[in-house]
Amino acid sequence: xKPRNMGLILAxxxxxxGLPWYGSDLLIQFGINALLLAVLAQxxxxxxxxxxxxxxxxxxxYGLGSYGVAIAMxxxxxxxxxxxxxxxxxxxxxxxxxxxxxxxLKGHYFAIATLAxxxxxxxxxxxxxxxxxxxxxxxxxxxxxxxxxxxSLGLLTITTLTIWALxxxxxxxxxxxxxxxxxxxxxxxxxxxxxxxxxxxLSGIFSALAGGIHAYWITFLDPDSAFDLTLNVKMIIMAVFxxxxxxxxxxxxxxxxxxVSEFLSSxxxxxxxxxxxxxxxxxxxxMPRGLADLLRRGRKMGWGYFAENIRRHRL
Amino acid sequence: MKPLLEVxxxxxxxxxxxxxxxxxxxxxxxxxxGLIGPNGAGKTTVINLISGTLKPSAGEIVFRNEIINxxxxxxxxxxxxxxxxxxxxxxxxxxxxxxxxxxxxxxxDGGHAKLATAREYARxxxxxxxxxxxxxxxxxELGGPGRKRLELAxxxxxQPQVLLCDEVMAGLNHVEIDEVIYIIRKVRDRGISVLxxxxxxxxxxxxxxxxxVLHHGEKIAEGEPDxxxxxxxxxxxxxxxxxx
Amino acid sequence: xxGILQGGLYAVMALGMALVWGVLNIVNLAHGAFIMLGGYLSxxxxxxxxxxxxxxxxxxxxxxxxxxxALQRGxxxxxxxxxxxxxxxxxxxxxxxxxxxxxLVFSADFRTINPPYAGNSVAVGSVVVPEVRLAVFxxxxxxxxxMWQFLLHTRLGRAIRATAQNLTAARLYGVEPRHLYAMTYGxxxxxxxxxxxxxGIVSQIHPYVGASLTAKxxxxxxxxxxxxxxxxxxxxxxxxxxxxxxxxxxxxxYADVASFGILVLVxxxxxxxxxxxxx
Numbered sequence: 001x002k003p004r005n006m007g008l009i010l011a012x013x014x015x016x017x018g019l020p021w022y023g024s025d026l027l028i029q030f031g032i033n034a035l036l037l038a039v040l041a042q043x044x045x046x047x048x049x050x051x052x053x054x055x056x057x058x059x060x061x062y063g064l065g066s067y068g069v070a071i072a073m074x075x076x077x078x079x080x081x082x083x084x085x086x087x088x089x090x091x092x093x094x095x096x097x098x099x100x101x102x103x104x105l106k107g108h109y110f111a112i113a114t115l116a117x118x119x120x121x122x123x124x125x126x127x128x129x130x131x132x133x134x135x136x137x138x139x140x141x142x143x144x145x146x147x148x149x150x151x152s153l154g155l156l157t158i159t160t161l162t163i164w165a166l167x168x169x170x171x172x173x174x175x176x177x178x179x180x181x182x183x184x185x186x187x188x189x190x191x192x193x194x195x196x197x198x199x200x201x202l203s204g205i206f207s208a209l210a211g212g213i214h215a216y217w218i219t220f221l222d223p224d225s226a227f228d229l230t231l232n233v234k235m236i237i238m239a240v241f242x243x244x245x246x247x248x249x250x251x252x253x254x255x256x257x258x259x260v261s262e263f264l265s266s267x268x269x270x271x272x273x274x275x276x277x278x279x280x281x282x283x284x285x286x287m288p289r290g291l292a293d294l295l296r297r298g299r300k301m302g303w304g305y306f307a308e309n310i311r312r313h314r315l
Numbered sequence: 316m317k318p319l320l321e322v323x324x325x326x327x328x329x330x331x332x333x334x335x336x337x338x339x340x341x342x343x344x345x346x347x348x349g350l351i352g353p354n355g356a357g358k359t360t361v362i363n364l365i366s367g368t369l370k371p372s373a374g375e376i377v378f379r380n381e382i383i384n385x386x387x388x389x390x391x392x393x394x395x396x397x398x399x400x401x402x403x404x405x406x407x408x409x410x411x412x413x414x415x416x417x418x419x420x421x422x423x424d425g426g427h428a429k430l431a432t433a434r435e436y437a438r439x440x441x442x443x444x445x446x447x448x449x450x451x452x453x454x455x456e457l458g459g460p461g462r463k464r465l466e467l468a469x470x471x472x473x474q475p476q477v478l479l480c481d482e483v484m485a486g487l488n489h490v491e492i493d494e495v496i497y498i499i500r501k502v503r504d505r506g507i508s509v510l511x512x513x514x515x516x517x518x519x520x521x522x523x524x525x526x527x528v529l530h531h532g533e534k535i536a537e538g539e540p541d542x543x544x545x546x547x548x549x550x551x552x553x554x555x556x557x558x559x
Numbered sequence: 560x561x562g563i564l565q566g567g568l569y570a571v572m573a574l575g576m577a578l579v580w581g582v583l584n585i586v587n588l589a590h591g592a593f594i595m596l597g598g599y600l601s602x603x604x605x606x607x608x609x610x611x612x613x614x615x616x617x618x619x620x621x622x623x624x625x626x627x628x629a630l631q632r633g634x635x636x637x638x639x640x641x642x643x644x645x646x647x648x649x650x651x652x653x654x655x656x657x658x659x660x661x662x663l664v665f666s667a668d669f670r671t672i673n674p675p676y677a678g679n680s681v682a683v684g685s686v687v688v689p690e691v692r693l694a695v696f697x698x699x700x701x702x703x704x705x706m707w708q709f710l711l712h713t714r715l716g717r718a719i720r721a722t723a724q725n726l727t728a729a730r731l732y733g734v735e736p737r738h739l740y741a742m743t744y745g746x747x748x749x750x751x752x753x754x755x756x757x758x759g760i761v762s763q764i765h766p767y768v769g770a771s772l773t774a775k776x777x778x779x780x781x782x783x784x785x786x787x788x789x790x791x792x793x794x795x796x797x798x799x800x801x802x803x804x805x806x807x808x809x810x811x812x813y814a815d816v817a818s819f820g821i822l823v824l825v826x827x828x829x830x831x832x833x834x835x836x837x838x
Contacts, residue, residue, distance in 0.1 A: 054647070174421065271663070276655060
């Protein structure tokens with residue numbers, strides 16, 4: 001990585017870390033939300049962007065993480081850290097148990113299976129007493145937005161570092177090989193099942209951690225909001241918009257789309273939603289490989305970039 | 316000398332169609348075995364059974380004295396079985412070098428552990444097959460002959476003990492065919508056994524130590540190339556095909 | 560009993576999605592939104608032009624068909640050769656656009672189509688059911704069987720099936736792919752619109768109903784299998800029955816668990832669906 005880029009990134013990090021001191025309360029709250037979404041997008045990036053398995057089940061990991069922290073703190077009176085650990089354990093167990101059969105499915109089918117799972121989990125959890133059933137749980141309040149902000153930023157940094165390490169590791173190459181040609185990868189010696197499940201679990205861990213932080217931050221949790229599918233959809237859109245399979249793409253996607261959405265929400269919600277949809281449609285047609293690719297190649301090709309994308313993909 | 320690879324009474328059925336029936340042969344260390352036969356004879360199925368892409372309906376695949384029937388494809392790769400695909404299977408989004416590096420990273424005994432050494436080895440393999448000018452090109456930018464060589468390089472990067480070549484000369488002109496023959500000979504000189512499936516008879520005649528002929532899923536001849544080609548059964552199989 | 564009637568409706572809903580999916584390999588995430596649209600369309604026809612929804616069905620069908628054709632030809636065609644993920648996103652974007660458009664135009668109120676005979680009931684065997692439900696069910700069956708026959712016997716139907724099997728071969732037979740794709744998509748959307756009309760008669764329409772309807776159609780398409788309209792019918796009926804049984808015996812909240820649980824099971828055990836052919 002070029003030293004100049006490294007310097008820029010460090011500078012950005014310092015700037016972001018210092019936000020709680022110079023930003024308004026509203027900005028800090030926006031920041032926490034955006035950062036957590038970025039973590040989710042990055043988590044999805046591991047299984048969706050690098051391994052090529054579009055998972056709709058990451059919201060389940062998020063929910064498991066939230067409930068892990070909630071149950072640990074509310075029902076068993078354990079500290080936050082242990083709660084996070086518990087959430088992670090839940091996520092990993094789920095990833096392995098469910099991952100092995102479900103990851104055998106390809107393409108559309110995998111996506112739908114995970115989608116169905118998400119729906120099932122919501123229903124199941126709303127019937128479990130320990131989790132407070134339909135009513136949900138209320139966590140002990142902690143009024144320190146700064147702490148949550150820094151925690152979120154820290155989590156994002158760790159997640160991104162992990163992905164960066166991935167791209168320079170044998171494991172990461174294996175995942176990319178699986179994405180590009182799974183049969184070919186197997187024949188060359190990649191243990192596809194092990195790798196897929198590991199990627200799934202890894203992506204789950206980060207999603208769960210994000211869920212845990214979020215739960216403690218808003219101190220309230222119920223099945224519908226914890227396992228909310230629109231969250232999964234959001235993280236996918238952000239990751240894909242920013243550039244799946246890249247290290248920084250999802251972050252850019254998450255932050256930019258959050259900002260746009262926040263800005264528009266102050267206007268009429270329907271128009272905001274409408275605009276959002278139009279943006280998605282336009283983006284898919286004009287820049288199917290995400291912002292990252294647009295920035296990299298669009299600069300060289302100018303307007304022709306868009307025409308090229310359309311020409312490549314139309315019938 | 317004990318054979319490196321043994322196929323014993325291999326049979327493979329597909330929903331009523333018998334693709335292979337009771338096929339047996341051996342492959343010795345450092346030997347080039349040619350496999351020919353009319354289209355649909357079951358040649359690719361043989362390779363699929365050895366590499367683990369398919370499991371046999373009956374019979375055994377024995378590698379270095381171990382029965383490997385139950386092993387999944389990636390474990391057989393780790394044992395040292397490498398193959399090329401007739402319908403080429405590159406990793407399209409990756410560069411040529413990265414394609415081969417995957418082979419280096421995951422081949423025999425789990426391949427290289429470090430990316431840097433894997434890349435180095437991949438470079439060597441690409442030089443070996445003559446693709447060193449294309450190292451940074453995207454894999455899907457290569458033309459037909461280039462892709463065939465990429466298949467070879469990928470398989471070689473796995474440091475195989477057995478290389479299964481599925482029609483690596485299809486669609487090549489005379490010059491390119493000679494180059495591939497040269498490469499396969501170099502491969503054998505390194506001590507790797509090669510099983511070559513080909514339609515180009517002249518090429519396989521000059522390459523093979525021994526020749527195996529399949530027809531309708533059954534072995535109809537095996538032995539020295541010259542002797543096999545004069546076998547009336549073999550001539551019948553080919554001529555018969557041409558007549559119909 | 561209720562389950563069966565509901566199941567028929569489900570089947571029609573899923574029919575359009577299964578068609579588009581099986582032939583074009585597009586998972587139309589906006590399918591539910593189109594159902595919603597069809598419902599609103601019929602509602603408009605009913606409220607402003609006083610056209611009975613059942614009579615207005617063909618009109619709705621045609622309008623939605625044209626919409627679908629134009630949409631496919633103009634928009635979806637642009638990403639057809641991209642990785643399938645892109646079409647997923649595109650249809651998702653469409654769904655968002657349609658949902659918010661509907662909200663802008665129709666506001667978020669719940670609406671139903673209430674023809675004057677909506678209150679009547681009729682006795683079927685030992686059970687008493689609302690007349691409209693029965694009528695909806697019959698229409699649903701007619702549509703499904705009609706679709707099946709269409710695919711089997713008409714020239715266009717056969718062309719569609721051929722394209723589903725093998726695009727290159729179909730081309731050799733003189734099928735113009737862009738036109739055919741658009742026709743298929745138009746048909747799928749028309750079916751969705753019809754389903755929307757039916758849905759609007761027996762339950763409520765509102766802008767956000769799209770997403771859950773899409774999900775249901777997913778489930779049914781997979782459970783029933785993508786190749787065969789009869790399979791979709793079976794899937795729809797199956798789901799309808801399962802849902803009503805679960806609601807009655809176990810509890811409302813578990814109805815969703817049951818349907819999606821079955822979906823997951825089917826995916827793992829028999830991915831081609833109950834009646835589908837192997838891919």
